[in-house]
Amino acid sequence: MRTSRTLLSLVAGLTALAFCGLSPATAADKVDGAAKKITLASIEISGKLEETNADAGLFGDLQPSLRDVVARLDKAGKDKNIAAVLLKIRSPQIGRGKIEELRAAVAKTRKSGKKVYADVDSAMPADYLLATSCDEIVMPESGTLVVPGVRAEVQFYKNLFEKLGVRADILQVGRFKGAGEPFTRSQMSDEFRAQLQSVIDDVYAQMVDRISTTRKLEPDAVKKLLDDGLFTAKKAKELGLIDRVAYADELRKAIGDDKGATEVAVISNYGKKQIDADFSGLGGLFKLVELLSGQEPGSLSLSPHKIAIVYAVGTIMPGESQQGMFGGGTLGGDTIIKALRTAQKDDRVRAIVLRVDSPGGSALASDLMWREIVKSKKPIIASMGDVAASGGYYISMGTQKIYAEPGTLTGSIGVVGGKLAIGGLMDKVGVNTDVISRGRNSGLFSINNPFSDSERKTIQGLMKETYDQFTEKAAQGRKMDLAKLQSMAEGRVFTGLQAKANGLVDEIGTLDDAVAEAKKLGNVPEGEKCELLILPKPKSFFEQLLDGPTVDTRLGQKVQATLPAGVVAPLSDMENLGRLFSEPTLTVLPFTIRVQ
Numbered sequence: 001m002r003t004s005r006t007l008l009s010l011v012a013g014l015t016a017l018a019f020c021g022l023s024p025a026t027a028a029d030k031v032d033g034a035a036k037k038i039t040l041a042s043i044e045i046s047g048k049l050e051e052t053n054a055d056a057g058l059f060g061d062l063q064p065s066l067r068d069v070v071a072r073l074d075k076a077g078k079d080k081n082i083a084a085v086l087l088k089i090r091s092p093q094i095g096r097g098k099i100e101e102l103r104a105a106v107a108k109t110r111k112s113g114k115k116v117y118a119d120v121d122s123a124m125p126a127d128y129l130l131a132t133s134c135d136e137i138v139m140p141e142s143g144t145l146v147v148p149g150v151r152a153e154v155q156f157y158k159n160l161f162e163k164l165g166v167r168a169d170i171l172q173v174g175r176f177k178g179a180g181e182p183f184t185r186s187q188m189s190d191e192f193r194a195q196l197q198s199v200i201d202d203v204y205a206q207m208v209d210r211i212s213t214t215r216k217l218e219p220d221a222v223k224k225l226l227d228d229g230l231f232t233a234k235k236a237k238e239l240g241l242i243d244r245v246a247y248a249d250e251l252r253k254a255i256g257d258d259k260g261a262t263e264v265a266v267i268s269n270y271g272k273k274q275i276d277a278d279f280s281g282l283g284g285l286f287k288l289v290e291l292l293s294g295q296e297p298g299s300l301s302l303s304p305h306k307i308a309i310v311y312a313v314g315t316i317m318p319g320e321s322q323q324g325m326f327g328g329g330t331l332g333g334d335t336i337i338k339a340l341r342t343a344q345k346d347d348r349v350r351a352i353v354l355r356v357d358s359p360g361g362s363a364l365a366s367d368l369m370w371r372e373i374v375k376s377k378k379p380i381i382a383s384m385g386d387v388a389a390s391g392g393y394y395i396s397m398g399t400q401k402i403y404a405e406p407g408t409l410t411g412s413i414g415v416v417g418g419k420l421a422i423g424g425l426m427d428k429v430g431v432n433t434d435v436i437s438r439g440r441n442s443g444l445f446s447i448n449n450p451f452s453d454s455e456r457k458t459i460q461g462l463m464k465e466t467y468d469q470f471t472e473k474a475a476q477g478r479k480m481d482l483a484k485l486q487s488m489a490e491g492r493v494f495t496g497l498q499a500k501a502n503g504l505v506d507e508i509g510t511l512d513d514a515v516a517e518a519k520k521l522g523n524v525p526e527g528e529k530c531e532l533l534i535l536p537k538p539k540s541f542f543e544q545l546l547d548g549p550t551v552d553t554r555l556g557q558k559v560q561a562t563l564p565a566g567v568v569a570p571l572s573d574m575e576n577l578g579r580l581f582s583e584p585t586l587t588v589l590p591f592t593i594r595v596q
Helices: 002-015 057-061 066-078 096-111 125-131 158-164 190-215 219-228 233-238 248-258 281-292 333-345 363-374 391-396 423-428 453-478 482-487 496-501 511-521 541-547 551-562 565-580
Strands: 028-031 034-047 084-092 115-120 136-139 144-146 167-173 230-232 263-267 306-313 315-317 329-332 349-358 360-362 380-389 401-404 409-411 415-421 493-495 531-535 586-588
Touching: 034 066, 034 248, 066 084, 066 096, 066 511, 084 096, 084 125, 096 115, 096 125, 096 380, 115 125, 115 248, 125 190, 136 233, 144 233, 158 167, 158 423, 167 453, 190 219, 190 493, 190 496, 219 230, 230 233, 248 263, 306 329, 306 333, 306 511, 315 363, 315 391, 315 586, 329 333, 333 349, 333 363, 333 531, 349 391, 349 511, 360 363, 360 391, 363 391, 363 453, 380 391, 380 511, 391 409, 391 453, 391 586, 401 496, 401 511, 409 496, 415 453, 453 482, 493 496
Parallel strands: 034 084, 034 263, 084 115, 115 136, 306 349, 306 531, 315 329, 315 360, 349 380, 380 401, 380 409
Antiparallel strands: 028 034, 144 230, 167 415, 360 586, 409 493, 415 586
16 A cells, blocks of 8 residues: 555656746748748757666656767757757766767768857866867856866875785786786886877877867967966957857857847757656556656657667676666676677667777676677677777677777776785784685685785686687687787777777777668668667666665765765776676776866
8 A cells, every 4th residue: 555655646746747848940930031030959968978878768868868969969950940059068077989979960960051059168178179069169258268188197006005904916917907006006017108198199189180170270289279278268269269258148149140030049958858747637647657667658669670779888797787886887797698689589670789888897797798799690880989998898899890989998908807905904903814714725815815826826827818818809800810919909008099090990980870880781771760779778767666776876876966076986986996806807997088
C-alpha cells in the first residue's frame, strides 16, 4: 500500500510540471512585402556535456548531452522558420574531442545558410575554441577573454607517501608508460616529459592553427597574443579576437537591423524536447507511464535499417558499468559486451559504431571486449572522443576502421601494475598486522608490504605477456609490421593528428563521419532512412527506482554540491585509480588533459 501511495504522489507531482515553449514562427513574417519579424534559435552549451543521456524518458530529456546539442544545431540549420542561431557558450567542461565535434556541427549549420553567433561572457580556452567556429563572436563590455596558451601540471605524491609511511610499488612495461610515476617519483622521468611535451606541442599547434585560420591572423601574431593571454572585451575586439562588444539585447537588435526586421523573437533552448504535460484522465496516466518507462509515444520505428552506436565511456573495469561517488563512471566490460550482442542479434542493424571515450583500465576487461568486437559478423567502426588511450585504444584496434578527432588522446600501448603498501602508515597509527601464509607469493596482493623479489618477478612476467598480446593484436588489427607497431608502443601517447600520421587511426573525423562510413560498410542504400540504435540502453525511471541509488552515489551527489568544480575532477580520478589497483595488470593512460 505504501508503494501505491508513493507512486500516486509521484504521478500527482509530475502532473503539476509545466513545460513552456514558443509556437513555431516563420523566419521572416512579411507585412506589405517587407520583412518585419524574424526568429532566432538560442542553444546553450554549458557544464559537463556527456556523450549521450544516461537516463531514458522524462529525466533523460532534461539532461544535456553532446548528441543532443549536435542534433539541435542540425535541426536549426534545416528549420526554415529560423533566421539565425545564438550559441550561448557558458564554460562547458569538455575536452578537445568534444570541442571538434561541436565545431563540425556549427560548420554544418553555417553551410545551410544560417549565421551562427557565439554569445560568450568570460571565455576560457574551451569557450573560445568553440566560439571561433561561429560567424561572429560577441562579448559584453564587462567580459574577459582568457587564452593563456597550453600548460601541463603533474602532481607527484612520493614525498607525501614517505611522510605517511605509504610506499607505491609500481611496475610498468614500456619506457613511456608512466601511469605510476606520480606515486613513485618526485618529478617526471625524461621519457614521461618527452611524450607529454610532444602532446602539449601538438595541442598548442592546433590551438594556434584554429585561431589563426578562423580569425584571419598570422600564426606568429597569435602566438604573441597567447603569450599575453588575458584581454578585456574591448581589447579583444581591437586585436581581432572577437567581432562585437555588445549585450544580448543589443546583439538581437543588430541582427534584426541586419535583416531589416523590426521585431526579433528568440526561442530559448531551441530544439530541446517539449514534454506534453497534460496527464489528466486515463489517457494521461498511460502517457506518464510511457515517459517514466523510457518509451516515447509514437516512438516505434518501422525503418528497415539501423546503425547501432555503442557508447564505451569511462574507466574500464570488469563487470557492469557503475557511477562513481564523484561523478566519474566506470565502463563495465560485461555491459559493453551485452550491448554488442544486442546489436548483433537485431536483424535490422546493418553496422555498429563504437564510440570510445576512455583512458583504459583493466587489461582483462579490455581484452574480453576486444574479442567480442573482432568476432563480430557485422562491420564495426570506432569513433574516438576526447580520449581513447591504452585500454580505450585496445578495444578500438579490433574494428574495421578508426576515426579520431584532431585533439583526441590515443595510443598509450603499454601495461602498468602495482599496489600501494600502507604497512608503514598502519604502524604510525598503531595498527599491527600478524600474518600466517603458505606459498612463496601469497603476499602478492597484500596492502601491507611491497612486492618481494619473487612476487615482483611473477607480476612483471604477467605484465610482459599482456604487453606482447597488446602489441601483437594491435599490429594485426592495424595490418602493420610488428616491429613498426612496437616503435610506437611502450606507452607513447599521441594526439589524433599524430596517430593518423603514424597509422594508428585511419581518419580524422566526427561521430557523424563514422556513422556515414558504417552505413556504407553496412550496405545501407543511399538516401534510405536509417534509424540510430543507442546502446547500452539508458535506464528508465522505473529501472533506477528498482535498482535504487547506492550509498556512495547519494553521498557523492551531496559532496560534489559542496566542492569547487576544480576539486571534483581530481577526486574522481583518484577514486578510479583506487578501483584500478585491485586489478593485476592495467592498460591505462598515464595522465589526463583538461581544457580549462
